[in-house]
Amino acid sequence: MKRILVTGICGFVGHHFAEHVLKNTDWQIVGIDRLSYASNGFDRLRDAIGFPHHRVLLFSADFTQPISCGMAKEIGHIDYIFHLGAETHVDNSILDPHSFVRANVVGTRTMLDYAKTIEGLEKFFYFSTDEVFGPAPNGMAYKEWDRHRPGNPYAASKSAGEMLCMAEYNTYGLPVVITRTMNCFGERQHPEKFIPMVIKKVLAGQKVTIHSDPSGTKAGSRFYIHCRNVAAAYLFLIDRVEPGDCYHIVGEREVDNLSMAKFIADRVGKTLDYELVDFHSSRPGHDLRYALDGSKMAGMGWELPKNFDVSLAKTVQWYLDHPKWLNW
Numbered sequence: 001m002k003r004i005l006v007t008g009i010c011g012f013v014g015h016h017f018a019e020h021v022l023k024n025t026d027w028q029i030v031g032i033d034r035l036s037y038a039s040n041g042f043d044r045l046r047d048a049i050g051f052p053h054h055r056v057l058l059f060s061a062d063f064t065q066p067i068s069c070g071m072a073k074e075i076g077h078i079d080y081i082f083h084l085g086a087e088t089h090v091d092n093s094i095l096d097p098h099s100f101v102r103a104n105v106v107g108t109r110t111m112l113d114y115a116k117t118i119e120g121l122e123k124f125f126y127f128s129t130d131e132v133f134g135p136a137p138n139g140m141a142y143k144e145w146d147r148h149r150p151g152n153p154y155a156a157s158k159s160a161g162e163m164l165c166m167a168e169y170n171t172y173g174l175p176v177v178i179t180r181t182m183n184c185f186g187e188r189q190h191p192e193k194f195i196p197m198v199i200k201k202v203l204a205g206q207k208v209t210i211h212s213d214p215s216g217t218k219a220g221s222r223f224y225i226h227c228r229n230v231a232a233a234y235l236f237l238i239d240r241v242e243p244g245d246c247y248h249i250v251g252e253r254e255v256d257n258l259s260m261a262k263f264i265a266d267r268v269g270k271t272l273d274y275e276l277v278d279f280h281s282s283r284p285g286h287d288l289r290y291a292l293d294g295s296k297m298a299g300m301g302w303e304l305p306k307n308f309d310v311s312l313a314k315t316v317q318w319y320l321d322h323p324k325w326l327n328w
Helices: 012-024 043-049 069-075 090-094 097-115 153-172 194-204 227-237 257-268 295-299 308-321
Strands: 003-007 028-033 057-059 079-081 123-129 176-181 208-211 245-249 274-277
Touching: 003 012, 012 028, 012 043, 012 227, 043 057, 057 069, 079 097, 079 208, 090 097, 090 153, 097 123, 097 153, 123 153, 153 176, 194 208, 194 257, 194 308, 208 257, 227 245, 227 295, 245 295, 257 274, 257 308
Parallel strands: 003 028, 003 079, 028 057, 079 123, 123 176, 176 245, 208 274
Antiparallel strands: none
16 A cells, blocks of 8 residues: 655646545545645545545645645655646736746745655656647647747746756656646636636637637647546556656647537537637737647557547536536
């Protein structure tokens, strides 16, 4: 039985990961979360795992602050750290870059400092993003060791966190592993994100704005991936990875945002009222396309356990059955 530490456990990716671990292992989980606006308190954990849970120990704490000796004692021994906690919303990073530096750079530095105090720590997983590479030209997908060129403050803060991790591995031998993934979706996502936002607007008969190119004719695109698949990828990787390396967890296929919105409207049973808007020209940082090359993990034998279309359809239906999650 392993004992793992998960930062941001009350967040979107964090709670899905915790749910997957509890269902598929006998591990014990220690969680850290500062319960920001994006956490919705403990509601995600209550809904997903029936929190309080006998295998989950939770600390309401800000990981940008040093882990105190008393808290470290209560946490106890840890085999793996999954540093999932972060500020993630690009719009917010454009309005307030400093909060992203605190959470994603200073917070990562603090967790690395704590990790060095854990004797026998097996792995430190840093959850990063496709956005560190900046926009991807059509037909191109970035490989793990391609250069970074972040195009907004959020992406820059995640890139900086990666650099701190690699410096820690190179200098001190901390067993750091970096993963990058793309646009995650699933149940209990904050309605500021695209999929629940579209569901909410379609239900209300409101116009949906779609990120487009300057001509207003070509929608932006993403490789969407359900959080269950991301969690499964972590369990697949855990005994196969090498410290100091990077791995891309990639969605099944590329989907443009207009097609995504039309799919959602069709599942909701309403007509999509939309407008293609060139956000990037007025607010640089809203990149039109991101793409990661997933051949490295595919070569290791990784296959997505859940089909994209099925996962998306189930997710939309889940929100229709649980409308309170569209209004928080």
